[in-house]
Amino acid sequence: MxxxxxxxxxxxxxxxxxxxxxxxxxxxxxxxxxxxxxxxxxxxxxxxxxxxxxxxxxxxxxxxxxxxxxxxxxxxxxxxxxxxxxxxxxxxxxxxxxxxxxxxxxxxxxxxxxxxxxxxxxxxxxxxxxxxxxxxxxxxxxxxxxxxxxxxxxxxxxxxxxxxxxxxxxxxxxxxxxxxxxxxxxxxxxxxxLKLLLNYIFDYKKPEECIDFIFLEQSFRAEGIKTNDLALMQLCQQTVGPGRFLVKPHPRNPENLPFQLGLTRKYPTGAPWELFLLNESPDRRTIITVCSNAALTSRIVFGMDINTLMLYRLFEGKVLWKEDAVLKQYLRKFRRQFAGKNYYVPQTIYELQDILKYLGGRHESTNQSFHHYPCLSSRKLS
Incomplete structure (x- = not known):
């Protein structure tokens, strides 16, 4: 049998x-x-x-x-x-x-x-x-x-x-x-x-407010990788305005450092990002990340063309210890086949700021420059 x-x-x-x-x-x-x-x-x-x-x-x-x-x-x-x-x-x-x-x-x-x-x-x-x-x-x-x-x-x-x-x-x-x-x-x-079943399993609650710009954190701190991702978050927050910016923490990171540093309000749920995509309309939302796979699943899994900013060209450090070059090849291949008209890979911080403004972010003047922020592994931003 x-x-x-x-x-x-x-x-x-x-x-x-x-x-x-x-x-x-x-x-x-x-x-x-x-x-x-x-x-x-x-x-x-x-x-x-x-x-x-x-x-x-x-x-x-x-x-x-x-x-x-x-x-x-x-x-x-x-x-x-x-x-x-x-x-x-x-x-x-x-x-x-x-x-x-x-x-x-x-x-x-x-x-x-x-x-x-x-x-x-x-x-x-x-x-x-x-x-x-x-x-x-x-x-x-x-x-x-x-x-x-x-x-x-x-x-x-x-x-x-x-x-x-x-x-x-x-x-x-x-x-x-x-x-x-x-x-x-x-x-x-x-x-x-499927949606109702997953909502029950993850105890999904609809967000109380619509956030225009969502930054998907990655597990760099859980893996001990020194990066400038916090500086990138701050630059994005300053460009679009704090009230319209939210960081989704990675569940494997030991602490919610962006929240502790005042870069974001607390993200309201521990449910996977894909469940958010199942439940909420992508209209007028912009996803920002270094290269989180969660930013790609909207296209790979659901066929959705959401406004997406991939910041890996501005990233300091290795995403993967040994396969970083292969990852970059994968991202190029993905971009050729799935990017669509709403997928952006800025080459400079100035291009990033221009894209954010084009997508509806408001400019917030600041005396601080992105280049003041080193790769960050501690709680200090500058």
Missing amino acids: QNNLVLIVVNSVYQLFTAVHMRRSLLADRLVDLLVTDVTSVLNETIPRLQETGLFERVISGTTKELNKKYAAAPADVLNEGFQNIDRTLRWNLNEELASYSEIYFSNFDPFIRMLACLYEASPCEFICYEDGFSSYVIDYLRENRAAINRHPEGGKIRNKVHRVLLYEPHLALRGDSLTNQALPKIDRRDQE
């Missing part, structure tokens, strides 16, 4: 958003367990509502954040210890035992997933990677010289279990690995049932 049970592992709000969509489309005829980890802390709040929907056979919770941190860049002796005690580790970190699965869907090649690959090594269980933003398009996570865990005999076993990646736009992939890229079904914004 064929095993009809599959597992989806989610580490982020975007992954949960996609997991619910997959459950109702690609996996509509399957039995599905969901494993929600603590990699993104706000996910824990969704577990009771996920259970109440009855969408999944079981909703399992896992404490994998510290485990991943311990083993991600660990030396061989520490990896040996971790992979020798997988059964005990999983019993300690999961609130329920895992079952026999025909497929396991995941987005991140983290130590926890690699341990699962060892656990199911002798089982006819396929591991299938699904989209987690631009990293799924540009990073070959299994390349031997990328990380020590790829060269570890146990840590590298996942190579034998994963053969394909599910992406909303497979032809954009530039990873350079041997994995097959397959299409995830696009999301129909008219799907009211």
Whole structure:
């Protein structure tokens, strides 16, 4: 008898958003367990509502954040210890035992997933990677010289279990690995049932006010990357006026630094950006970011042409430690195929200011220059 049970592992709000969509489309005829980890802390709040929907056979919770941190860049002796005690580790970190699965869907090649690959090594269980933003398009996570865990005999076993990646736009992939890229079904914004379900799971509340300019923060501080993104936020805020500017914080950053520095009011919800796009009209809104994938999903997932400013040409620092050049190639490819008439990539701060004014921002005079702001890793702006 064929095993009809599959597992989806989610580490982020975007992954949960996609997991619910997959459950109702690609996996509509399957039995599905969901494993929600603590990699993104706000996910824990969704577990009771996920259970109440009855969408999944079981909703399992896992404490994998510290485990991943311990083993991600660990030396061989520490990896040996971790992979020798997988059964005990999983019993300690999961609130329920895992079952026999025909497929396991995941987005991140983290130590926890690699341990699962060892656990199911002798089982006819396929591991299938699904989209987690631009990293799924540009990073070959299994390349031997990328990380020590790829060269570890146990840590590298996942190579034998994963053969394909599910992406909303497979032809954009530039990873350079041997994995097959397959299409995830696009999301129909008219799907009211999906929208209501996601609204309930994420406890979505309609914003009390319409914000004209929204800056999508990225996880630079969570990853210890020194950047000038706060200075870019301040320049945008000064150009359009504080009352019309809002920063959406990245859920993995340890603190809401833009809010603490007075660059923005508090963002009203922890729901994924894609849920905002499902619910709200894009008219008269402008999205600003360095290169957040969330700014691209309006086009990739929904086919929407929202006013979008990509500031990666003004960015100081590396977005990705090892694949920054591939990311830039991906952004160029995306721009050629999806940009539309409302997609802007300013080359200078003066061009950025002109575009913001053209899109309806008001100029606010200031004696401060953008060039006064260095790459920022502390709380001081200047």
